[in-house]
Amino acid sequence: MQALTEYLNSEYGIRFNNNALLIEAFTHSSYVNEHRHLDLTDNERLEFLGDAVLEISVSDYLFHEYGHHPEGLLTRLRSEIVRETSLYHFSLDCGFDQYVRLGKGEEQNAGRKRPSLLADLFEAFLGSLYLDQDLKAVENFLSKVVFPKIKGGVFSHGMDFKTKLQEYLQQSGEVSISYELVDTFGPAHDRFFVVEVYAGGQILGQGKGRTKKQAEQMAAKSALDDLLNNKS
Amino acid sequence: MQALTEYLNSEYGIRFNNNALLIEAFTHSSYVNEHRHLDLTDNERLEFLGDAVLEISVSDYLFHEYGHHPEGLLTRLRSEIVRETSLYHFSLDCGFDQYVRLGKGEEQNAGRKRPSLLADLFEAFLGSLYLDQDLKAVENFLSKVVFPKIKGGVFSHGMDFKTKLQEYLQQSGEVSISYELVDTFGPAHDRFFVVEVYAGGQILGQGKGRTKKQAEQMAAKSALDDLLNNKS
Numbered sequence: 001m002q003a004l005t006e007y008l009n010s011e012y013g014i015r016f017n018n019n020a021l022l023i024e025a026f027t028h029s030s031y032v033n034e035h036r037h038l039d040l041t042d043n044e045r046l047e048f049l050g051d052a053v054l055e056i057s058v059s060d061y062l063f064h065e066y067g068h069h070p071e072g073l074l075t076r077l078r079s080e081i082v083r084e085t086s087l088y089h090f091s092l093d094c095g096f097d098q099y100v101r102l103g104k105g106e107e108q109n110a111g112r113k114r115p116s117l118l119a120d121l122f123e124a125f126l127g128s129l130y131l132d133q134d135l136k137a138v139e140n141f142l143s144k145v146v147f148p149k150i151k152g153g154v155f156s157h158g159m160d161f162k163t164k165l166q167e168y169l170q171q172s173g174e175v176s177i178s179y180e181l182v183d184t185f186g187p188a189h190d191r192f193f194v195v196e197v198y199a200g201g202q203i204l205g206q207g208k209g210r211t212k213k214q215a216e217q218m219a220a221k222s223a224l225d226d227l228l229n230n231k232s
Numbered sequence: 233m234q235a236l237t238e239y240l241n242s243e244y245g246i247r248f249n250n251n252a253l254l255i256e257a258f259t260h261s262s263y264v265n266e267h268r269h270l271d272l273t274d275n276e277r278l279e280f281l282g283d284a285v286l287e288i289s290v291s292d293y294l295f296h297e298y299g300h301h302p303e304g305l306l307t308r309l310r311s312e313i314v315r316e317t318s319l320y321h322f323s324l325d326c327g328f329d330q331y332v333r334l335g336k337g338e339e340q341n342a343g344r345k346r347p348s349l350l351a352d353l354f355e356a357f358l359g360s361l362y363l364d365q366d367l368k369a370v371e372n373f374l375s376k377v378v379f380p381k382i383k384g385g386v387f388s389h390g391m392d393f394k395t396k397l398q399e400y401l402q403q404s405g406e407v408s409i410s411y412e413l414v415d416t417f418g419p420a421h422d423r424f425f426v427v428e429v430y431a432g433g434q435i436l437g438q439g440k441g442r443t444k445k446q447a448e449q450m451a452a453k454s455a456l457d458d459l460l461n462n463k464s
Contacts, residue, residue, distance in 0.1 A: 027327040044302065044303035045295065045301075045302070045303050045306065047303065048291065048294075048295065048303045048306045048307055048310075049291050049292065049295045051291070052284075052287040052288040052290075052291035052292070052310075053288060053291075055284040055287050055288065056285060056287065056367075058284075059280065059283070059284035059285075060281065060284070063277065063280065063281045069277075070277070071272075071276035071277050071280045073281045075275065075280055078280075079282075112441065135367065168423040194350060220354050
């Protein structure tokens, strides 16, 4: 475990007061099962706690960072961030797979790279850090490995264009976005709608679609494309 | 809102530094929609935050209170505690339904007693308390309105204590457990049963219930509580 404590210290400036907690976090149940005589504890209870520690840390961050996002958007973002696939990647980014103690069977079954195992490990580590220190220490750690990704838009994929446009524009404060139907054409069975999107009275884009909703999405997409291209 | 601040102070010793946060927590979106000229904020973002605040507070409590419960049991308990029906009852217990600001339509539709609305209100209040003060203040409040219920076994229904006791005792080898009916009292339509549970000839606990089955469950629960407390 010395390698791990040195790594955490040099990489993240983290020093545990109680190393037993850190060891517990990096001990998978398969290891405990193969070493029953040692009376070890696996990391599952710490994972239970860490799950909630992650949830509050991320929620607090999102709440303050996106002061103008409505609740629905915050909830969607949060669930993207705390899902297994995301935690798995955080764990890999931190190199935690190199340090977890596994049983031989688990090792042979490629458990060391298994997403659910590494996601649980990430939560267990947060749980141990919270117990050993406090929420502040956890947030400090996350501000190095998770929050920059949120800010970089890693979890904003899969969002519809209207939501993304809103997210983008509201970074710099409250803004009123409106969509206006400016044209419809074609016969009833083959109709097209044209919508323009405005913010602060200024036109940002235009879109066409077979429904009003689709046209709005296309207008938002066109606005986003423009905004992002001009920025870069 | 003065009634609410006085009530929180006298009932729970809570004084907000920023009353605007408290007011926001008790403002339903239906009220905001009917008073657009006032530029109010509804409690949905606070609810988003409060959801996570509740989760960590309850998790921390369970983790420490049940130092020997496995993760699966903790997770099951937690989900019972934070589900909508439970939060609805906490909200009612606290009399929060008397203070929430609703729109007229919502009021006429009995919104003031709607479970989801009151559950969200409870979370929003926790979110506001956390923002105004800290997690400690939230835990202090929950130690008055939620934790005693957990300790009282309110959320342990649906759990099979007999199975759990058997699992617990058999960790250290095969053991024979028996349940004995030792008393019944009350008239036929209001009868109570008293059961004692034994293992290895030793009494481990006693339980009372309206059916023999229920009394057995309570006896097993009492035995488990004793065993788990003595271990820690």
